[in-house]
Amino acid sequence: MSVPAPAPIRHLYVHVPFCPSICPYCDFHVLTRQSGLVEQYLAQVEREAERLAAEYPVELDTVYLGGGTPSFLRDSEMAALVGSVQRWLGWGRAENTLEINPGTVSAERAAHWRALGFDRASVGVQSLHDPTLLFLGRRHSAAQARAAVEHLLAREFRVSGDLITAVAGQPLEADIRGLHELGVGHISAYTLTIEPGTEFARRGVTVSEADERRGFEVTAALLAELGYERYEISNYARPGQQSQHNLAYWHTRHYLGLGPGAAGHYPAAAPAVSMRRTNPHLHEWLAGAQGEAELVTGHDWVTDALFMGLRLRTGVNLAELSRRSGVDVAREYAPAIRANVERGLLVQEGQQLQATEAGWWILNSVIGDFLELDLARP
Template identity: 45%
Template sequence: MLSAVPVRHAYVHVPFCASICPFCSFHVKVREAGDVAAYLDRLEEELAEIVAVVPVDLDTLYVGGGTPSYLRTAELARLCEMVERHLGRPRREATLEVHPSTATASRVRHWVELGFTRLSIGAQSFDDEVLRRLGRTHSGADALACIEWALAAAQVTSVDLMMPAAGQDVSADVRRAVATGAQHISVYALTIEPGTPFAMDGVCVDDGGAAEALSAAADLLGAAGFERYEVSNYARPQARCLHNQAYWAVAPSLGIGPSASGVVCCDDGSLIRWTNPTLDRWRVARSPLMVIESDRDARSDGGGSVEHVHGEDLMRDLLMCGLRRVDGVDLDEVTRRSGVDPRDVRRSELARLSDDALVDIDGALLAATDRGRLLLDQVTVALW
């Protein structure tokens, strides 16, 4: 049986973009006539399906993509109205991902009027040549203007940077982001995912150069007074992203829209994780939650996937997500939630990682070191 405890977090995936970036591996598509209307119709059905089987009391909402800010004013207003009617208005935080090319001062004000308290702006760089190489359709000036408008309207403005791209001056981009006054900055490593245009074109990223760039960014942001609270995220006091913190804690969260993933609790403490199918299948499939309610061991529905996570699998999930947080993960809490103590089943692996200065173990607290965060994939593979 699913838990009667309300789910407090929701992610809505908007898959539409004006164009697709060559590094992007997310489920996105270029908008065509009729796409958004059909998407919104199905979204309303999915929301009704969800609340029929899961109690919801929202603290945070995150609308991402894709490019949700690419939706027209009336389209985004309809999306927000449907979410609020079915799930309620989030009490603590509502984030909208924003592409700088979609912003004007009036549009930014409208997004805030719709209830978004946090705008996450995909600047990636402020160098026009770097942006061109990344396939971005905005300029550095567009990004700066968008940030200025967001700061004037929203409670929290976050800026995304991507590095290292060819020819990028990492220090200049970080300093420019700090100088805007944004309260939150995310620094993501450029990775080449299979099947993307970058991968097919043979674009490569030097791992050593990437580690050096990310370390330099961390030093600059720390010196500027930003607190690093996750591998890729830095915030001023009181400006951490609450939604993402819940995600890294493996808290129950709804995944709404094509390809979105969610997690709900069973009454025995185990989890059900599902991923919705991609757009074409999602339009005609029921929410996997409808199947989960009747059979928690169901494997899939309409092209999506469903997984019952418990025991050692749940322990691994809690470790993998928790190690992304600078504060680390409480091993006693992992044991309580999963029923498996990593200090027993991963004793030798933890000792080796500690000896290699990749993790610190302080009582029940396990945290990646600075070096471990740069080599986090290696750390997580060792504990898998």
């Protein structure tokens, strides 16, 4: 009896760590460019892409270039990076996203990126209010952000605009309406979070719970009024504008991670359900280090899948989680499900489990109830 071929991996994340400057709230693996580093990065991307192609069957549906500031790469550098990806791994059949800083966009560059094969742009607008941008350490202006979106839409990109909420003094409603009036089909709205080790943390910047709650509620209400569907806690889309790549994350699909600091989620042999691997930071990665691999077993995989899947409006299907993990999810996690349904934080209809808006607000606490059951297992 022949063994079935492993299913191909259909999603690729590429990390570009270079930024023109480091924002005071950022805790990603980013650095300013230095002489020779980009050239070394591009050469190592080629080698790693070749290795991934040899190790896994790949038929890409989505590609996502994130960072960092991928659009900070010069045109020739971007062409080389895309060439390496396409040569060894192919290109996304459904969606190819480029993260873009508004200050890097011109009509000519938008045309160049479109010609390379990108069809979706995730633009780090953050705000359309210059004082808010100044506080956030952004180097672009509101006018530059508007012009960037217009250039990209003119080249028929599907455009997503990022907003940061819960900034004191931010005119949030004006920011939201401004993006809507520009014509973006997707908006990602994230609460300003002060992470340890960032400049904001060192400066003692805080975010009030009142501002956080207001941002959460105003964003949801106004974007619903404007015709955007909230399909994930922080993401809103017009029909057909959902991020197919990010949906792969939230549905716990396998994906390749390429580049320094990039995370990947890979198939694994039983009894493991999958393997997660995060690449080391730039200098170790340039030396050929591959990072540590972590095998994910049944119950750990389930709690990961719940944490990701309950972020979605549609939630998770318990039977599907059981099939993929080998764990009877409905039975083994029944106490956590029942308790959170009674508290109004989850809703269960048959095998479908969804978070309510109240549950979204404290999702970490909800998932904590599932983790407690894992910790209590013999």
